[in-house]
Amino acid sequence: MSLADLANPTRFLAFAGRLIPWLASLTVVLFATGLVLVARSPADYLQGETVRIMYIHVPSAWLSMLTYGIMAVSALGTLVWRHPLADVAARAAAPIGATFTALALVTGSLWGRPMWGTYWEWDARLTSVLVLFIMYLGLIALWRTIEDPTRGARAAAILILVGSVNLPIIKFSVDWWNTLHQPASVFRIDGPTIDATMLLPLATMALAFTVLLATLHLAAMRNEILRRRIRALGLTAAGAAR
Amino acid sequence: MIASLGPYANFILLSYAAATLAALGLTLWVILDHRRLRHTLTALEARGLTRRSARAAARLAPETPLETTLETQA
Numbered sequence: 001m002s003l004a005d006l007a008n009p010t011r012f013l014a015f016a017g018r019l020i021p022w023l024a025s026l027t028v029v030l031f032a033t034g035l036v037l038v039a040r041s042p043a044d045y046l047q048g049e050t051v052r053i054m055y056i057h058v059p060s061a062w063l064s065m066l067t068y069g070i071m072a073v074s075a076l077g078t079l080v081w082r083h084p085l086a087d088v089a090a091r092a093a094a095p096i097g098a099t100f101t102a103l104a105l106v107t108g109s110l111w112g113r114p115m116w117g118t119y120w121e122w123d124a125r126l127t128s129v130l131v132l133f134i135m136y137l138g139l140i141a142l143w144r145t146i147e148d149p150t151r152g153a154r155a156a157a158i159l160i161l162v163g164s165v166n167l168p169i170i171k172f173s174v175d176w177w178n179t180l181h182q183p184a185s186v187f188r189i190d191g192p193t194i195d196a197t198m199l200l201p202l203a204t205m206a207l208a209f210t211v212l213l214a215t216l217h218l219a220a221m222r223n224e225i226l227r228r229r230i231r232a233l234g235l236t237a238a239g240a241a242r
Numbered sequence: 243m244i245a246s247l248g249p250y251a252n253f254i255l256l257s258y259a260a261a262t263l264a265a266l267g268l269t270l271w272v273i274l275d276h277r278r279l280r281h282t283l284t285a286l287e288a289r290g291l292t293r294r295s296a297r298a299a300a301r302l303a304p305e306t307p308l309e310t311t312l313e314t315q316a
């Protein structure tokens with residue numbers, strides 16, 4: 001099945017229906033493996049046991065940006081290629097992205113209190129992630145405000161692309177400004193600086209979170225297609241009743 | 243187990259509780275939303291409302307069993 005075939009919502013629903021159970025099973029297996037590896041991993045020489053928060057904080061932070069990246073590509077799909085599923089993909093991703101961003105903020109605060117002595121600091125990394133969270137909420141509100149899906153799709157796509165400026169700001173904020181947040185320690189030109197005993201559980205948890213995102217996103221897209229079908233049938237019924 | 247997490251065990255456990263809540267919350271949201279939407283769609287179809295493409299398919303193949311038509315729509 002090619003990507004063009006999936007532009008047909010009916011074919012996409014059949015494809016998603018087949019894939020979701022496999023992805024859900026893989027998510028469970030990866031989380032089980034990841035949690036065992038986290039339990040067996042050593043404490044950090046500086047952070048102590050608190051380093052275990054990193055195994056959920058870092059993947060949530062990555063996914064908060066990855067989800068917005070998916071929405072940005074979908075926005076291009078809406079505006080440039082007018083792909084029928086592009087707005088469906090963006091709209092379905094927003095609540096998931098908002099949740100992962102909220103989780104990154106909460107777990108970051110819970111790590112920050114014992115390590116930095118504060119739950120919150122208005123520094124570049126934390127503030128730019130908070131802006132990302134607000135962007136997600138704003139987009140969800142925008143989609144809900146505009147009833148016509150076509151108009152809503154274009155408005156949301158423009159706002160998503162404007163907001164995508166925030167992604168490099170989040171990524172490089174720790175290099176561009178003085179911040180409490182530590183610099184990148186995994187995705188570096190000279191390789192990760194984390195010990196393998198901690199890198200393996202982190203990578204497994206990151207993979208588990210990513211497959212969870214894929215599962216939830218496919219399921220949410222399927223729901224969004226059904227929602228639009230119900231809306232179309234409702235309009236048909238209303239037109240016939242006149 | 244909790245004692246072995248050191249003096250900041252509460253912070254660690256709260257973080258994992260938040261992650262569990264987020265993952266389960268999202269999962270429940272998509273499952274319940276899907277059930278509600280399927281129920282609404284089935285109710286609409288039971289009232290005789292079908293999509294344009296489904297009506298066209300039914301015109302082309304009137305002998306097609308209803309189950310097959312519904313399956314195609316899903």
